[in-house]
Amino acid sequence: MTLREQILGGQFHYNDRLPTQNELAERYGVSRITVRRALAELQSEGLVRNEQGSGSFVAKRTQVGDALGRDHSLLDDMRRVVEETHVAVLNASNERPPGHIQALFGLDEGDVAPHVVRVRGTSRKPLMLLDAWMSPSLGDAVLGQDLTRLPLWDVIVSNIAGVGEVVQEVSAELATPSVAQALEADVNAPILRVTRLVHDAAGQPVQRIVIRTVAGRSRLLMKVAGVDIDSASAGYLVHDGTR
Numbered sequence: 739m740t741l742r743e744q745i746l747g748g749q750f751h752y753n754d755r756l757p758t759q760n761e762l763a764e765r766y767g768v769s770r771i772t773v774r775r776a777l778a779e780l781q782s783e784g785l786v787r788n789e790q791g792s793g794s795f796v797a798k799r800t801q802v803g804d805a806l807g808r809d810h811s812l813l814d815d816m817r818r819v820v821e822e823t824h825v826a827v828l829n830a831s832n833e834r835p836p837g838h839i840q841a842l843f844g845l846d847e848g849d850v851a852p853h854v855v856r857v858r859g860t861s862r863k864p865l866m867l868l869d870a871w872m873s874p875s876l877g878d879a880v881l882g883q884d885l886t887r888l889p890l891w892d893v894i895v896s897n898i899a900g901v902g903e904v905v906q907e908v909s910a911e912l913a914t915p916s917v918a919q920a921l922e923a924d925v926n927a928p929i930l931r932v933t934r935l936v937h938d939a940a941g942q943p944v945q946r947i948v949i950r951t952v953a954g955r956s957r958l959l960m961k962v963a964g965v966d967i968d969s970a971s972a973g974y975l976v977h978d979g980t981r
Contacts, residue, residue: 741756741762741766741776741780742780742785745780745785745786745796746785750796751796752796752797753795753796754795754796755792755793755794755795756777756786756793756794756795756796758793759773759774759777762776762777777794779954781794782954782955783954783955784797784955784956785797823858823859823860823865824858824859824860824861824886825856825857825858825885825886826856826857826858826859826886827854827855827856827885827886828855828856828857828920829853829854829855830852830853830854830855830880830881830885831852831853831881832850832851832852832853832874832877832881833850833851833853834848834849834850835849835850835851835853835871839851839871839946842871842935842943842946843871843873843874843943845874849874850874850877851871851872851873851874851877852871852872852874852876852877852880852881853870853871853872854868854869854870854872854880854885854890855867855868855869855870856868856870856885856890857920857921863922863955864920864921864922865951865955865956866949866950866951866956867917867920867921867949867950867951868890868947868948868949868950869947869948869949869950870890870945870946870947870948871945871946871947872894872944872945873942873943873944873945875944876893876894876897876898876944876945879893879896879897880893880894894936894944894945898938898939898944899938899939899940900938900939901936901937901938901939902936902937902938902939902940902941903937903941904934904935904936904937905934905935905937906932906933906934906935906973907932907933907934908930908931908932908933908958908973909931909933910928910929910930910931910953911929911931911950912926912927912928912929913925913926913927913928913929913950913952917929917950921950921951921952923952927952927953928952928953929950929951929952929953930950930951930952930953930956930958931948931949931950932948932949932950932958933946933947933948933949934946934947934948934949960972960973
């Protein structure tokens with residue numbers, strides 16, 4: 739069993755100190771160079787944190803057993819991410835949106851909509867690039883806030899009459915130069931892309947957000963009721979190659 743499997747399987751717990759590099763090399767019959775590379779990879783995945791002079795420790799946020807066992811809601815997870823990270827706002831302005839955003843919000847040529855681009859991360863590295871377009875009706879409410887402190891989601895839900903359907907799509911892509919720069923990744927690095935479309939209670943779209951993260955830094959967890967496992971609520975694959 740590999741060290742990763744032992745961590746994910748719960749044999750090591752939050753804040754447990756891992757064996758030394760020499761001990762790991764002896765245990766797995768590999769060189770210290772291989773051990774250092776493996777620990778660096780686990781650290782990049784968020785499974786391990788390194789404390790200079792003290793050693794390597796299991797990171798709390800990667801305890802998969804805890805993550806899958808707790809009650810998940812979109813709002814709870816958003817708040818947890820906000821508490822554990824900080825945000826930098828790269829753009830917050832009214833802009834002329836591209837054609838597909840115009841069509842989504844029913845805008846005319848020349849109309850503008852609020853566009854907010856942020857990077858959320860830890861003190862060590864950026865984790866997510868968030869690119870959001872909102873309904874023009876939210877412009878004053880969104881652009882008048884300090885979005886480095888106040889979560890965008892809180893601004894939106896406090897300015898609409900209830901949240902309706904949320905449609906989410908998960909796909910993969912390669913990092914463009916601008917995405918690579920924002921996420922401190924290599925150009926053409928594998929990127930996990932989550933596109934989320936939020937409607938209000940009346941069924942009108944109020945936000946389209948694209949969330950990008952470097953593969954290996956983040957995971958997508960879902961908790962679905964058994965009765966919904968064979969429905970769209972659990973998600974389903976769309977095979978574009980068959981068109």
